Amino acid sequence: MKKALIICYYWPPAGGPGVQRWLKFVKYLIDFDVEPVVYTPENPHYPIQDSSLENEIPKGIEIIKKPILEPYGLAKLFSKESTRQISSGIIKPNAKQSFLQKLMLFVRGNLFVPDARIWWVKPSVNFLSSYLKKNPVDIIITSGPPHSLHLIGLGLKKQTNLPWLADFRDPWTTIGYQKKLRLTNWAAKKHANLEFEVLNKADHILVTSPTTQSDFEKTTSTPISCITNGFDDEDMPKTSLDTTFTLAHIGSLLEDRNPKILWDVLQELVTELPEFSKDLKIELTGRVGTSVIDSIKERDLGDNLSLPGYIGHSEALQKQHSAQLLLLIEVDSQETEAIIPGKLFEYLAARRPILAIGPKHSDIDSILEKSEGGVYFNYQQKQELKKLIQAKYELFKGTGIPSTIGIVDVYSRKNLTKDLAQLIYSI
The missing domain is CATH 3.40.50.2000 (Glycogen Phosphorylase B;)
Known part of the structure; x- marks a missing residue:
């Protein structure tokens, strides 16, 4: 039996498609001799919630929750609707953006690289490094977006040298809304450098589409597999x-x-x-x-x-x-x-x-x-x-x-x- 530490942001009661990929994997992994351990935020900001998905969490699996500092919680004080849209990747055309929305996009794109969950990386690496010494696993799996979670995997790889599988539910620098984040040249280069490091330091890359696989293969020699989403x-x-x-x-x-x-x-x-x-x-x-x-x-x-x-x-x-x-x-x-x-x-x-x-x-x-x-x-x-x-x-x-x-x-x-x-x- 292999034991896998799965690091994901979206977990019930989160709603929408992002939560279901790893919820369903966790549901069935035990049938194939893999014991999942899930690490997820204790106080996340979810634009959509669906509490019914909590009923699908398998009984008996270990779920570790640790607090996360969420900038979106502060941003909601200025505009709840704009915060909900930006955190969902929903960005209006430039001509329809208010000054506040433009400012929020600039802050999101340039102060939080690769995303607003960046402040969770260092505390998570520190906590999980100690956890793994007492609770060994066979592999670390990170799922993004948010792609900050891959930086947790990167940090753990450097400290533990455990096998690391980085799962990209969506692309990183080529995702549709990336160009709308009002990135400075510095921020755009930072995104590209982080993406390159993750793609080349992981032991294996997992993607959800053949096109993403072929795009990543131009950047890395790391083995890449495509496992799409599905239905239950x-x-x-x-x-x-x-x-x-x-x-x-x-x-x-x-x-x-x-x-x-x-x-x-x-x-x-x-x-x-x-x-x-x-x-x-x-x-x-x-x-x-x-x-x-x-x-x-x-x-x-x-x-x-x-x-x-x-x-x-x-x-x-x-x-x-x-x-x-x-x-x-x-x-x-x-x-x-x-x-x-x-x-x-x-x-x-x-x-x-x-x-x-x-x-x-x-x-x-x-x-x-x-x-x-x-x-x-x-x-x-x-x-x-x-x-x-x-x-x-x-x-x-x-x-x-x-x-x-x-x-x-x-x-x-x-x-x-x-x-x-x-x-x-x-x-």
Whole structure:
């Protein structure tokens, strides 16, 4: 039996996709002869909380919690909303930023490198160095973002020389919001140097997408493995399909991911098809940007719009299984080509056809093709998008839209954890 110290920031009651990767790994690792020990903050700042996820923490595992000094707690005194957005990686376009938001971004980008959890690094290295002398483990695992946690791994590597696996749920210097942080040349260079050191001092790098893997391979000779996110078979609900022609998006849909091409297509179909407006339901579950809502209403689709707001994970799964079509929207930029939203795999498990829109070259496209889970469009394929939605609507009005039947078991959390356990034993 191997013992793994897992250092992660997002842990229940945190909500959103960031918490689920290691919560699910921890849930299943013991089945593959790996005993997890989790180290996480005692008083973290979580923009989203979902207390139901606490029920999924396996009984009997050791969870170590230590206080963290959170600058976001102080920042909330000036603006709660701006603090919540920035801590979530949500950054408005420059023209729409207030002076306070610009100042907060400058402080976040240049005083806290690589991120606002930097003050947790030194205390954690000191504490864990002492802990490991009395409680030996076989491997140290860090998960970022926040990428400060990789610096904890770096410090422990220098002091203990234990095998270290650095897990990148998202890229570091190439992530989409990095360019919006108003970085000085000094700060940008500091980010790059820290990233380089982590990539080259870790014993193994773990990533969630093939594109991130190929990008990192240009920077380091450290072995890199790709284990995507996935879905948990035990979470899958039983529910009936909506009686409306529901196009459902689960998760945040903010200003930079406003798919105007989709709203244009739906507006045209409302005009061209007599019953389409009566049947259409656009359900956007989670935080939705004002400009997204405005774009929909400007096209006279406001009566078709449903905004349930943020809901718990179990209810989100029910909505995925009951939708006629599932929407997956990504920003149209080169930086997002490597981003594979965690919900993609739960979408696949729901067996409802996926309609995805994103940049021309995306890892999402190949996953959808291999799994036969849906169709991927770039932002220039308006007519192809329209043709598909019309075809699905005709099925809806006729025999019904069938479930997808492709092979998706490779993305089950248990199978992915098996891959992780094999990797742990190989390092």
